[in-house]
Amino acid sequence: MNATPLTHDDCVRLVRSPERYRTGLISVDGHAPLVLACLVLDEGDLLIPTASDRTLQRTSRGCPVIANFTHHGLCTSWSITGSGLARPLREHDRPSPMPHTPLSLAGFFENGIRVLMARFTGRRGGDVHVPRQRTIAGRRSAAETVATAR
Numbered sequence: 001m002n003a004t005p006l007t008h009d010d011c012v013r014l015v016r017s018p019e020r021y022r023t024g025l026i027s028v029d030g031h032a033p034l035v036l037a038c039l040v041l042d043e044g045d046l047l048i049p050t051a052s053d054r055t056l057q058r059t060s061r062g063c064p065v066i067a068n069f070t071h072h073g074l075c076t077s078w079s080i081t082g083s084g085l086a087r088p089l090r091e092h093d094r095p096s097p098m099p100h101t102p103l104s105l106a107g108f109f110e111n112g113i114r115v116l117m118a119r120f121t122g123r124r125g126g127d128v129h130v131p132r133q134r135t136i137a138g139r140r141s142a143a144e145t146v147a148t149a150r
Helices: 008-016 055-059
Strands: 004-006 021-028 034-040 046-049 064-072 077-088 112-124 126-130 145-149
Touching (some): 008 034, 008 077, 008 112
Antiparallel strands (some): 021 034, 021 064, 034 046, 064 077
């Protein structure tokens, strides 16, 4: 099965589900990407909180940001890339009510950046290669399998 392209709206819907919280590879101003927690807003903008650390907020003001998100599930897989500009989080950017996430969010949105996303692009599906299982004491492993995601 070939990978199918996704529209901007499709990408926002996928990145926001099942919850608005997601981790992604975030690159600011061409630097090496970091795995950062993001809160995806309705229109696709990203809130990247940093708690009490102001480093990202100071160094990324007005800089281009590239965000990469991937998902490899049993029934579906997708890869999404977005680009936008960073600005410091403001008081009115903080989510209310706070989203349900696995993290304790008390004070988490004290500092950080909001990425004003210009465009998301992505692809869904394609072949997913499932690696061979490891052998167990003398047993042969099965051949590599190719699974097609929907």
